[in-house]
Amino acid sequence: MKFYYGGQAVIEGVMMRGRSSAAVAIRKPDGDIHIYEEALDPRLYQSKLWRLPFLRGMLLLWEMLVLGTRLMTVSANIASGAVDPDAPASSPEMAPAGEPAEASNKLEEERPAQLGGATLVFTLLISLGLGVAIFFVGPLLLTSLFHQQLGEGWLNVIVEGVIRLALLVGYLYLIGRIPDIQRVFGYHGAEHKAINAMESGDPLGVEHVRRASRVHTRCGTGFLLLVMVVSIFVFALVGSPTLPLKILSRIVLVPIVAGIAYELMRLGAANYRYRVVRWLLAPGLALQGLTTREPDDSMMECAIAALKRVMLRDRVLELENEQEHLPQLAVSPGD
Known part of the structure; x- marks a missing residue:
């Protein structure tokens, strides 16, 4: 299975997988870049389940949700100054490597405080519960108020889907007006630009990354739009049971919807060269206008630093200085 590098924006930084x-890679209050890196669980990424269509999407999305939430706390702690990662390296193995040529920033390594264990699981369950309640159960309850007018056919399901989509777009628009979130969206744009430059074969330098597009075919924003569309067809198969059973279906079928949407996203990204595919993916790319901003050079430096680090770890890139060593990998709190 072809491997795709990806990531997400965090507080004052970018995470790459x-x-x-x-x-x-996190921009510290003093302007330097700190890189925190941890090993991925080989039990998941080397499992045969990883290769199974639909199931792999659900596994990846859960892992990325766990990983993203945990590393978001890392970035928030460092960017706010709550955690100071300035302790000097104690051995050559802890020396930084893979610094972008454009950045004179010191890339440092230390394990910062982060969520883990039961606290992380509880946080994720609360977040997922709220998301499902607002974006899946909420539209169902709203359409049930107009049961007599809409009936039980496709019209009911389509109206429910339109409400769901409107909630998503409205939510993205509103949070995008918050200044702090606008900076996160700038880092989101930087993440896309770095990935696009790498996949186009361009050097990972700010001047090249700056010219790359800030939208990407495998973006999570486009994935969310696919989830909304796929849910219309999946929920239509449920039929017309009682309202409690409908509510239950909106909850238990979310992983199925996500798995289908993930496969469609991969399929679309792999066949983007075809005009019909570009046309089908256009709404998802347009929606990224709400979740990305044009990044400044400092944001792109973070994206480049994070991407270079994981590519060095994968031996896709070679160390510029043979005397340097990659630092030892941290192990996630859940391992």
Whole structure:
């Protein structure tokens, strides 16, 4: 199975995921870049389940949700100054490597405080519960108020889907007006630009990354739009049971919807060269206008640093200085 590098924006930084590790590059209050990197669980990424269509999507999405939430706390702690990662390296193995040529920033390594264990699971369950309640159960309850007018056919399901989509777009628009979130969206744009430059074969330098597109075919924003569309067809198969059973279906079928949407996203990204595919993916790319901003050079430096680190770890890139060593990988709190 072809491997795709990917990542997400975090507080004042960018997280990138490689084959064997995930690295987050965070802009500290003093302007330097700190890189934290940890090993990915080989039990998941080397499992045969990873290769099974639909199931692999659900596994990846859960892992990325766990990983993203945990590393978001890392970035928030460092960017706010709550955690100071300035302790000097104690051995050559802890020396930084893979610094972008454009950045004179010191890339440092230390394990910062982060969520883990029961606290992380509880946080994720609360977040997922709220998301499902607002975006899946909420539209169902709204359409049930107009049961007599809409009936039980496709019209009912389509109206429910339109409400769901409107809630998503409205939510993205509103949070995008918050200044702090606008900076996160800038880092989101930087993440896309770095990935696009790498996949186009361009050097990972700010001047090249700056010219790359800030939208990407495998973006999570486009994935969310696919989830909304796929849910219309999946929920239509449920038929017309009682309202409690409908509510239950909206909850238990979310992983199925996500798995289908993930496969469609991969299929679309792999066949983007075809005009009909570009046309079908256009709404998802347009929606990224709400979740990305044009990044400044400092944001792109973070994206480049994180991407280079995981590519170095995967031996896709070679160390510029043979005397340097990659630091030892941290192990996630859940391992």
